[in-house]
Amino acid sequence: MFLKWQIVLGIFLIAACGSPSNEANQESNKPPQDTAPSLLKEDTKNILFFGNSLTAGYGLENQELAFPGIIQHWIDSLELPYRVINGGLSGETSAAGRERIDWLLQEKIDVFVLELGANDGLRGIPTEETSKNLQEIIDKVKAQYPDCKMVLTGMMVPPSMGGAYGKAFTAIFPALAKNNNMAFVPFLLADIAGETDLNQQDGIHPTEEGHQIMAEHVWEVLEPLL
Template sequence: MCLFISPEVAMARTIKLVALGDSLTAGYGLQPGQGFPAVLQKALQAKGRDVSVADAGVSGDTTAGGAQRLDWAVPEGTDGVILELGANDALRGLDPAAARKYLASILDRLKARNIPVLLAGMYAPRNLGPGYYETFDAIYPDLAKQYGLVLYPFFLDGVVGQARLNLPDGLHPTAEGVQVIVERIMPTVERFLDRVERGS
């Protein structure tokens, strides 16, 4: 007896995403399961998406640090990367040109491995002055255009400046804050997943 299996069923498999980031990805100050990768995975699965989201977040990491650990942080078999780095560069007032260079290096290396990227943007603190923050903020849309990436303009959209959604340090989201991030980024992630599944 031979059972016919449609190509769609035969090809069905878990899409493996890696969230490569800093403390905003790692879930600084939160309980296990409350960080961005775990909450995003649960939300995607609730929508019927067969997706796993690995947590490759390291608290305190800069774009340079992310570039340095890229090869082991994003293992073979990864279908897509959500890249969330740059907040620590901005908080430390590091040269935006260096952040751009390291992010471009990460993107070049992932492109060489045929791994698509969703780029999560970051805004620099406004107290650094317009000369700095305008240059820094432009990194993400510029790179997204250059590399043809799906862009989520600001990872902390809806959370930054909201006391109830942040830990006492005012920098890291609470569990509720992470929920807001996931709700807001979800349409972009789903658009990215559609692109990943099409192989484009």
């Protein structure tokens, strides 16, 4: 079972977080979508989910079915004054995210959920560079909105990237979370990778049920901040 998980995780990451197809490009290049109702109270706060295809909901009918959209539904059911903004972009790297974040920060952000880095790992980008890029993203958010609450999601790379690299890559995320006092999700794809019923027909992208589990992982650390 462990070997199966390792193999499928590698395939999953390559397809779900790698370079997007033309169809994915067309969808991902659209402006970030709000998943909250159109009628908002004046005191409503914004939660920005910033990441790659996992955040964007690659392969789903619409972004409301992705884990940020599921979290919006839970927020609404609890009548909490928060609006989710889905800032996911398929194929995003930490370097690209560092450049893109400025545009998204034009709107006030009260809670920031960062889900990036997997593409760096698959390309063998030095972990020091990935860590630096992610830190710069975090610094930009802090500089713009000092009171913003922050969440970081962890990721892994397949064993084919090498044991030493994999260990160094995995260590990026808890270190950043600790150094920046961020709430931390250890592994976003826990309980999903390798599970046929939780992936789409291609066997590599999470189904709605898979996104439900991702939402649960994030909600566990996000809810106490709201």
